[in-house]
Amino acid sequence: FxxxxxxxxxxxxxxxxxxxxxxxxxxxxxxxxxxxxxxxxxxxxxxxxxxxxxxxxxxxxxxxxxxxxxxxxxxxxxxxxxxxxxxxxxxxxxxxxxxxxxxxxxxxxxxxxxxxxxxxxxxxxxxxxxxxxxxxxxxxxxSLTSDSPFFSGGTSENIDINASVLNLYDGNIFSNNNAYISQWSKVSLFDDLDTEKVEGKALANNNLSVSWNSSLNATATCAENVCQGNCVEEGCPPSSISMPMVDFDSQDPNSYKSKASAAQDSGLCNILCNGVPCATKCIFTSSEFSDLLWQVGFNGILTLNNKITYVTGLVELKGGRRLVINGTLVADRTVNIGEDNCWANKGQKHCGFDQITVSDLGVGIPSGILTKAKMNFGPYSSSQDIEITGLVYANDEIRLVSLPRAFNLTGGLLGRKISVTSAWSAVNIYLDNTLIVEGIWAGLRPPGGEKPPYSPxxxxxxxxxxx
Incomplete structure (x- = not known):
C-alpha cells in the first residue's frame, strides 16, 4: 500500500x-x-x-x-x-x-x-x-495696383481727402500724382499680418502732404517730398503706375458690353422690381433704366440679377430708391448715387434717401460699379451703411461727399482722380486683389489671352x- x-x-x-x-x-x-x-x-x-x-x-x-x-x-x-x-x-x-x-x-x-x-x-x-x-x-x-485698394491713376490728378475718416485694411493708398489730407481728416492704414509683404503704406508718385489738423497713421509714407518708414521696395517716390484700363464696349467678346449682349441673347437676364420679374434685358438705355427705377416706387427695390447690367448712358439713383446689384453695373456716362434728394416725374415727386448694395457672385464673375465717366456718392446716398463687394471704378473722378452713413467696400476703389469729403462718416476699405482684377478684366482672364501677373x-x- x-x-x-x-x-x-x-x-x-x-x-x-x-x-x-x-x-x-x-x-x-x-x-x-x-x-x-x-x-x-x-x-x-x-x-x-x-x-x-x-x-x-x-x-x-x-x-x-x-x-x-x-x-x-x-x-x-x-x-x-x-x-x-x-x-x-x-x-x-x-x-x-x-x-x-x-x-x-x-x-x-x-x-x-x-x-x-x-x-x-x-x-x-x-x-x-x-x-x-x-x-x-x-x-x-x-496686384495690378501695387496692393492699393484706394488708387488714383491720373498723371495730373490727385487724391484729396478732406473732413473725412478713412480706414484702409490690408493694403496701401496710391496716387500717381499728389495726395492731400486736410481739414481734420483721420486716415489709418493697416498692414495684413498674414502676408510676408508689408502693407499699410501711403504712396504718392509726386508729393504727399498732411495738414496740421489731420493725421495719417501708416506703416510707411513714400513720396517725392517725404520718405518715412520702410520704402526700400517702393522707392521715394514710388514708380508711376498707370490707370488699369477696362474694356467697356469693344467688339472683343470679353468686353463688358459684349458679355452683357451674349447673356441677353441667351436669355440669362433677370431684373426684379420689388421681388417680381420686370425685365429680361442686360443692356439698357439711360431712359429705360430710369423707367425701371421709377417703376419700383418710393422705397422700392430694383434688383439686378444679371452678371453684367450695361447702361448706355447716365445712371441716377435718387428719390428714395433701393438698388441691389448681384454682379456688376456698368455705365457709359456718369453714375450719381444720392446726389439729389427728390425726383419729380410724371406729375409726382418722391423725396428720400437712397440705398445701394453690391454683392459678389463668386470666383470668375466680376462685381461692382464701373463707369467710363465720373461717379458720385452724395449726401442722400444711403439710409443705412453702404455695403459694396467688388470694384468701384471710374475712368474719370470718384467723389464721396457728405456721406450720411458709413461706406464699406471690400475690393477696391480706382479712379483717375479721387475726392473724399465724407463729413467724418467712416469710409472703410478692405483690399481684395481678386475682386479688383475680376472687375478690370470682366472675369479671371486678361484681354487678348495674355498671361496674368501671378504672385510668385x-x-x-x-x-x-x-x-
Missing part, C-alpha cells in the same frame, strides 16, 4: 509539473508573441514615418519646381495649355535606401492644380510600405494623406 501511495504522489507531482510547464510555455509564447508584435509595430511606425516624410519631400519638391523650374512654372501658368497641364517625375533611393517617390501634378485651371506624391519603401520578404500625400496648390493673381507665392489650399 505504501508503494501505491508513493506512486500516486509521484504521479501527482508529475502532472502538476507538466501543467506548470505548459503554463510557463504558454506565458513564454505569449510574451514572445507580444515582443514580436511590439517589434513589428515599432518597425511599422518607423517605416510609416519614413514613408510620410518621403511623400512630403516629393510634394515639396513639386512645389519648389513650380516656383523655380522655368519649364514647370511656364506650363503651370501660361494659357492656353495651363488649364489642362500635367506632369510627373520619379526619384529612386534619393533620401533612403530601397525607397522611391513618384510625384504627379494635374491642373484643374491655370495656376491651380493637385499634387499627388506616392512614396514606397521596400521592407523584408518582398513587402512594401506606401504613403500618399495629396495637396491642392494655386498661385493667386498678383505658391499657396497650399488643401493637404491630406493616406496609406
Amino acid at each position: 505504501q508503494f501505491i501511495s508513493l506512486f500516486k504522489e509521484k504521479g501527482t507531482v508529475l502532472i502538476v509539473s507538466f501543467l506548470v510547464l505548459i503554463v510557463l510555455l504558454t506565458l513564454g509564447g505569449y510574451f514572445l508573441t507580444f515582443a514580436i508584435t511590439e517589434s513589428r509595430i515599432s518597425r511599422s511606425q518607423v517605416t510609416a514615418t519614413q514613408t510620410y516624410f518621403l511623400a512630403e519631400a516629393g510634394a515639396n519638391e513639386a512645389i519648389w519646381k513650380l516656383k523655380n523650374d522655368a519649364e514647370w512654372k511656364n506650363n503651370f501658368e501660361t494659357p492656353p495649355g495651363c488649364s489642362t497641364w500635367s506632369a510627373s517625375f520619379l526619384k529612386n533611393d534619393t533620401l533612403l535606401p530601397n525607397s522611391s517617390y513618384r510625384v504627379q501634378i494635374q491642373n484643374s485651371d491655370c495656376a491651380r492644380g493637385q499634387i499627388v506624391a506616392t512614396s514606397t519603401i521596400n521592407i523584408a520578404n518582398g513587402k512594401t510600405a506606401q504613403r500618399v500625400v495629396k495637396t491642392k496648390v494655386f498661385k493667386a493673381i498678383g 507665392i505658391v499657396t497650399i489650399e488643401h493637404w491630406e494623406e493616406a496609406y
Whole structure:
C-alpha cells in the first residue's frame, strides 16, 4: 500500500509539473508573441514615418519646381495649355535606401492644380510600405495696383481727402500724382499680418502732404517730398503706375458690353422690381433704366440679377430708391448715387434717401460699379451703411461727399482722380486683389489671352494623406 501511495504522489507531482510547464510555455509564447508584435509595430511606425516624410519631400519638391523650374512654372501658368497641364517625375533611393517617390501634378485651371506624391519603401520578404500625400496648390493673381485698394491713376490728378475718416485694411493708398489730407481728416492704414509683404503704406508718385489738423497713421509714407518708414521696395517716390484700363464696349467678346449682349441673347437676364420679374434685358438705355427705377416706387427695390447690367448712358439713383446689384453695373456716362434728394416725374415727386448694395457672385464673375465717366456718392446716398463687394471704378473722378452713413467696400476703389469729403462718416476699405482684377478684366482672364501677373507665392489650399 505504501508503494501505491508513493506512486500516486509521484504521479501527482508529475502532472502538476507538466501543467506548470505548459503554463510557463504558454506565458513564454505569449510574451514572445507580444515582443514580436511590439517589434513589428515599432518597425511599422518607423517605416510609416519614413514613408510620410518621403511623400512630403516629393510634394515639396513639386512645389519648389513650380516656383523655380522655368519649364514647370511656364506650363503651370501660361494659357492656353495651363488649364489642362500635367506632369510627373520619379526619384529612386534619393533620401533612403530601397525607397522611391513618384510625384504627379494635374491642373484643374491655370495656376491651380493637385499634387499627388506616392512614396514606397521596400521592407523584408518582398513587402512594401506606401504613403500618399495629396495637396491642392494655386498661385493667386498678383496686384495690378501695387496692393492699393484706394488708387488714383491720373498723371495730373490727385487724391484729396478732406473732413473725412478713412480706414484702409490690408493694403496701401496710391496716387500717381499728389495726395492731400486736410481739414481734420483721420486716415489709418493697416498692414495684413498674414502676408510676408508689408502693407499699410501711403504712396504718392509726386508729393504727399498732411495738414496740421489731420493725421495719417501708416506703416510707411513714400513720396517725392517725404520718405518715412520702410520704402526700400517702393522707392521715394514710388514708380508711376498707370490707370488699369477696362474694356467697356469693344467688339472683343470679353468686353463688358459684349458679355452683357451674349447673356441677353441667351436669355440669362433677370431684373426684379420689388421681388417680381420686370425685365429680361442686360443692356439698357439711360431712359429705360430710369423707367425701371421709377417703376419700383418710393422705397422700392430694383434688383439686378444679371452678371453684367450695361447702361448706355447716365445712371441716377435718387428719390428714395433701393438698388441691389448681384454682379456688376456698368455705365457709359456718369453714375450719381444720392446726389439729389427728390425726383419729380410724371406729375409726382418722391423725396428720400437712397440705398445701394453690391454683392459678389463668386470666383470668375466680376462685381461692382464701373463707369467710363465720373461717379458720385452724395449726401442722400444711403439710409443705412453702404455695403459694396467688388470694384468701384471710374475712368474719370470718384467723389464721396457728405456721406450720411458709413461706406464699406471690400475690393477696391480706382479712379483717375479721387475726392473724399465724407463729413467724418467712416469710409472703410478692405483690399481684395481678386475682386479688383475680376472687375478690370470682366472675369479671371486678361484681354487678348495674355498671361496674368501671378504672385510668385505658391499657396497650399488643401493637404491630406493616406496609406
